[in-house]
Amino acid sequence: xxxxxxxxxxxxxxxxxxxxxxxxxxxxxxxxxxxxxxxxxxxxxxxxxxxxxxxxxxxxxxxxxxxxxxxxxxxxxxxxxxxxxxxxxxxxxxxxxxxxxxxxxxxxxxxxxxxxxxxxxxxxxxxxxxxxxxxxxxxxxxxxxxxxxxxxxxxxxxxxxxxxxxxxxxxxxxxxxxxxxxxxxxxxxxxxxxxxxxxxxxxxxxxxxxxxxxxxxxxxxxxxxxxxxxxxxxxxxxxxxxxxxxxxxxxxxxxxxxxxxxxxxxxxxxxxxxxxxxxxxxxxxxxxxxxxxxxxxxxxxxxxxxxxxxxxxxxxxxxxxxxxxxxxxxxxxxxxxxxxxxxxxxxxxxxxxxxxxxxxxxxxxxxxxxxxxxxxxxxxxxxxxxxxxxxxxx
Numbered sequence: 001x002x003x004x005x006x007x008x009x010x011x012x013x014x015x016x017x018x019x020x021x022x023x024x025x026x027x028x029x030x031x032x033x034x035x036x037x038x039x040x041x042x043x044x045x046x047x048x049x050x051x052x053x054x055x056x057x058x059x060x061x062x063x064x065x066x067x068x069x070x071x072x073x074x075x076x077x078x079x080x081x082x083x084x085x086x087x088x089x090x091x092x093x094x095x096x097x098x099x100x101x102x103x104x105x106x107x108x109x110x111x112x113x114x115x116x117x118x119x120x121x122x123x124x125x126x127x128x129x130x131x132x133x134x135x136x137x138x139x140x141x142x143x144x145x146x147x148x149x150x151x152x153x154x155x156x157x158x159x160x161x162x163x164x165x166x167x168x169x170x171x172x173x174x175x176x177x178x179x180x181x182x183x184x185x186x187x188x189x190x191x192x193x194x195x196x197x198x199x200x201x202x203x204x205x206x207x208x209x210x211x212x213x214x215x216x217x218x219x220x221x222x223x224x225x226x227x228x229x230x231x232x233x234x235x236x237x238x239x240x241x242x243x244x245x246x247x248x249x250x251x252x253x254x255x256x257x258x259x260x261x262x263x264x265x266x267x268x269x270x271x272x273x274x275x276x277x278x279x280x281x282x283x284x285x286x287x288x289x290x291x292x293x294x295x296x297x298x299x300x301x302x303x304x305x306x307x308x309x310x311x312x313x314x315x316x317x318x319x320x321x322x323x324x325x326x327x328x329x330x331x332x333x334x335x336x337x338x339x340x341x342x343x344x345x346x347x348x349x350x351x352x353x354x355x356x357x358x359x360x361x362x363x364x365x366x367x368x369x370x371x372x373x374x375x376x377x378x379x380x381x382x383x384x385x386x387x388x389x390x391x392x393x394x
Contacts, residue, residue: 001037001038001039001040002029002030002031002032002033002037002039002040002054003029003030003031003039003040003041003042004021004026004028004029004030004039004040004041004042004054004062005026005027005028005029005030005042005043005044005046006021006025006026006027006041006042006043006044006049007025007026007027007044008027008044009044010025010027010044011043011044011047011049014041014043014049014050014064015043015049016379017064017067017377017379017380018064018379018380019052019063019064019065019106019111019377019379019380020060020062020063020064020382021041021052021060021061021062021063021064022059022060022061023058023059023060023061025061026061026062027044033054034054035054035055035056035057035129035163035164036053036054036055036128036129036130036132036133037053037054037130037133038051038052038053038054038065038073038130039051039052039053039054039062040069041062041064048069049064049067050064050065050066050067051064051065051066051067051069051071051073052064052065052066052111052130053065053111053112053128053129053130053131053133054130055128055129055130055163055164056164057129057162057163057164058162058163058164059162063106063111063112063128063130064111065109065110065111065130066109075134075137075140075141078110078134078137078138078141079137079141079144079145081108081109081110082103082110082138082141082142082145083141083145084108085102085103085104085108085110085115086102086103086145086146088375089101089102089372089373092371092372092373093117095184096184096185096186096187097184097185097186097187097207098117098118098119098183098184099116099117099118099119099183099184099185099202099204100116100117100204100207100373101114101115101116101117101204101205101373101374102115102116102117102122102373103115104373104374104375104383105127105383106377106380106382106383107374107375107376107377107380107383108375110131111128111130111131112126112127112128112129112130112131112132112163113125113126113127113128113131113138114126114127114200115142116200116201116202116204117146117148118177118181118183118192118194118201118202119181119182119183119184120148120149120150121148121149121150121151121152121175121177121181121194122142122146122148122150122151122152123152123154123194123200123201124138124139124151124152124153124154124155124172124200125154125155125157125199125200126138126153126155126160126165126168127155127157127159127160127163128163129163129164129165132163132165135172139151139172139173143173148174149174149175149177150171150173150174150175150176150177151171151172151173151174152170152171152172152176152177152194152195153168153169153170153171153172154169154194154195154199154200154201155167155168155169156168156169157199169195176195177194177195179193179195180192180193180256180259181193181194181201182263183202185204185207185210185231186207186210186211186235187238188234188235188238188264189260189263189264190202190229190230190231190234190260190263191229191256191259191260191263192229192256193252193256196252197229197252197256198228198250198253202229203228203231204371204373205338205370205371205374205386206231206232206298206336206386207371208371209334209336209368209371209388210231210232210234210235211235212366212368212390213232213235213236213294213296213334213390214232214235214236214238214239214241215239216294216332216390217235217236217239217240217241217293217294218239218240218241219240219241219242220236220241220242220293220294221241221242221243221245221292221293221294222236222241222243222244222245222292222293222294222295222296223245223247223285223292223294223295223296223326224236224244224245224246224247224296225247225278225281225282225295225296225297225298225299225323226247226248226278226297226298226299226300227246227247227248227253227254227257227273227296227298228248228250228253228256228257229253229256229257229260230246230256230257230260230261232296232298232334233246233257233261233271234260234261234264234266236294237261237264237266237267237270237271238264238266241270241294242270243270243271243272244270244271244272245271245272245274245292246271246272246273246274247274247275247276247278247281248274248275248278249275249276249277249278250275251275254273254274254275257271257273258271258273278299278319279318279319279322282319282322282323282326283322285326286322286325286326290326291326291327291328291331292326292327292328292331293327293328293331293332294331294332294333294334295323295326295327295331295332295333295334296334296335297319297320297323297333297334297335297336298334298336298338298388299315299316299319299336299337299338300338301338301339302315302316302337302339302342303337303339303340303341303342304339304341305341306341308341309341309342309346312339312341312342313342313346313350316337316342316347316350316354317350317353317354317357318354319354320333320335320350320351320354320355321354321355321357321358323335324354324355324358324360324362324393325358325360327393329393329394330392330393330394331392331393332365332390332391332392332393333362333389333390333391333393334368334388334389334390334391335351335388335389335391336368336386336387336388337386337387337388338385338386339385340382340383340384340385342387343384343387344367344387347387347389348364348389351389351391355393360393360394361393361394362391362392362393362394363391363392363394364389364390364391365390365391365392366389366390367387367388367389367390368386368387368388368389368390369384369386369387369388370384370385370386374386
């Protein structure tokens with residue numbers, strides 16, 4: 001196994017169990033590791049720090065995964081990590097909910113591995129060369145633990161390029177999932193498309209927040225922006241919303257949402273589904289003078305890195321300003337950011353700027369976060385990516 005020595009003074013983060021070692025912290029590489037190889041990382045004084053995956057392409061040169069030098073990183077090690085992660089989510093699964101995240105990358109000591117359960121199928125995203133190298137062991141471990149009908153590789157994220165990995169999208173084992181697979185979350189049925197859908201096929205990280213927001217929507221006119229397959233829309237309908245207007249730029253998302261409304265036997269007359277760019281549609285609503293009681297803004301990741309933070313802040317501010325202008329007095333705005341580079345305090349500041357530009361007084365009445373199947377290691381705050389606010393706009 002190759003040894004990597006860090007520069008003097010660069011061991012602090014690793015000692016505090018932070019899982020990333022940046023390329024600028026490396027002093028010496030004793031050997032020629034291939035991308036994805038497990039290496040031993042040492043401080044400048046040769047004190048052992050951790051085992052990790054090496055990658056020559058990424059700014060994160062080593063992703064740490066084990067701090068106990070006596071451990072052997074082999075098939076049994078991966079099996080045990082998978083077993084621990086899966087066992088910790090069992091309380092979430094029930095007749096009401098048969099979809100959740102089973103493995104959440106660094107949070108489960110498997111950097112670069114995402115595993116989502118959709119009924120009897122599993123969807124994988126592999127985002128590191130280390131996991132890519134042991135993909136066969138991962139699939140075997142998941143088969144042993146869960147015996148799914150099929151395991152699908154949804155590794156089509158652009159982040160793979162940072163690790164020098166190509167896009168992958170296809171069956172790894174068992175049956176191909178149907179074009180539309182029915183799953184349940186909070187007692188609501190969804191048809192999801194694993195192969196062609198966004199991310200791993202569905203956004204199970206908003207499970208709790210959908211249910212919380214729905215409790216405010218009875219008898220209300222709701223605008224659900226970036227609605228995708230209809231999570232916030234369907235939960236609001238289930239709680240007796242008067243009307244739902246759902247907006248998404250994806251034709252597949254809008255078609256899937258319509259299917260899901262019918263799948264749950266909701267009143268289709270209450271739902272208006274619009275395929276459009278959200279910002280363009282919000283401006284059209286403003287020009288026509290249309291107002292809503294509750295608005296949901298759940299955009300994609302505007303800040304994939306800290307270098308994009310300024311541009312993202314402007315985008316979040318303009319989006320929220322438009323949302324505030326479309327609310328009835330005293331209406332509610334549920335606004336989210338899934339950008340890890342935007343922490344909650346920064347997000348609140350952006351909302352304050354948006355309120356100032358809109359000429360509105362705003363009260364924060366609730367703060368949203370990611371659910372239990374997306375845990376955050378206390379030593380890795382970067383894992384806390386999803387945050388949101390429920391605002392009363394006066």
